[in-house]
Amino acid sequence: xxxxxxxxxxxxxxxxxxxxxxxxxxxxxxxxxxxxxxxxxxxxxxxxxxxxxxxxxxxxxxxxxxxxxxxxxxxxxxxxxxxxxxxxxxxxxxxxxxxxxxxxxxxxxxxxxxxxxxxxxxxxxxxxxxxxxxxxxxxxxxxxxxxxxxxxxxxxxxxxxxxxxxxxxxxxxxxxxxxxxxxxxxxxxxxxxxxxxxxxxxxxxxxxxxxxxx
Numbered sequence: 177x178x179x180x181x182x183x184x185x186x187x188x189x190x191x192x193x194x195x196x197x198x199x200x201x202x203x204x205x206x207x208x209x210x211x212x213x214x215x216x217x218x219x220x221x222x223x224x225x226x227x228x229x230x231x232x233x234x235x236x237x238x239x240x241x242x243x244x245x246x247x248x249x250x251x252x253x254x255x256x257x258x259x260x261x262x263x264x265x266x267x268x269x270x271x272x273x274x275x276x277x278x279x280x281x282x283x284x285x286x287x288x289x290x291x292x293x294x295x296x297x298x299x300x301x302x303x304x305x306x307x308x309x310x311x312x313x314x315x316x317x318x319x320x321x322x323x324x325x326x327x328x329x330x331x332x333x334x335x336x337x338x339x340x341x342x343x344x345x346x347x348x349x350x351x352x353x354x355x356x357x358x359x360x361x362x363x364x365x366x367x368x369x370x371x372x373x374x375x376x377x378x379x380x381x382x383x384x385x386x387x388x389x390x
Contacts, residue, residue: 188321188343189350192223195257195317203264204313208306218300218307222314224350225292228361229284230318230340231347240337246283247322247333249276257320277312280319288358295354 196204196219205215233239253276263269281289293307300307325331331339348356348363 187346188318188339189223189227189346191321192227192314192317193220195321196313197261199261200264203261204310207264207267207270208302208309210302210306214300214302215306215310218296218302218310219314221296221299221352221355222292222307222311223317224347225296225352225355225359226281226284226311226314226318227340227343227347228351228355228359229288231344231361232359233284234337234340242283243337243340244333246280247319247326247336249279253316253320253323257316273316274309274312276319277314277316280315281308281311284315285359291358292355295352295358299352299354 201216201219202212204219205212208215210218230243234243260273263273285292289308289311290304293304293311296302296307296311297304302310322336326333326336344361345363348361351359351361
């Protein structure tokens with residue numbers, strides 16, 4: 177079921193969490209060798225981390241195209257996610273599934289994924305390899321959710337990009353502090369621009385004045 181918050185903005189964070197059933201979380205905890213409660217907590221923190229990386233990626237046209245390619249490559253993920261509990265029982269099947277998530281994380285985060293896995297591992301009391309595998313699982317949940325929305329004509333492939341961009345405010349507020357140090361996501365894009373300009377000795381006001389005379 178599609179979920180909307182006040183103002184008509186589709187709220188994806190809760191939907192991604194809900195895509196991972198209690199049974200899936202339990203089996204994932206066994207698969208990664210972590211306590212179930214710690215696994216659940218890690219997943220809860222990884223959801224906004226993966227979404228923040230997605231928002232940053234689609235902030236440019238090239239990044240949006242890359243994200244759409246990722247959706248195309250993961251178009252069968254929704255079907256596989258429906259079989260996730262049983263797939264997690266087989267290490268070979270789970271590895272094959274998580275390889276899709278690994279490629280997605282590499283595209284979304286690049287080398288940042290190592291620092292994020294470290295931050296989540298420290299915060300939730302799990303190993304870094306476990307955090308990395310759970311990150312891959314969360315990316316699969318996101319791809320599966322978006323793929324299903326497209327296949328059911330709830331949204332167009334282009335519309336997905338707009339929906340992700342609209343998650344900025346709620347995602348910035350949900351980011352764990354240690355993760356926010358790695359993935360810089362500002363609730364207001366203006367704040368991000370002001371910080372970049374300040375680092376170079378400029379301000380928005382100075383920039384506007386400069387443009388008037390150039």
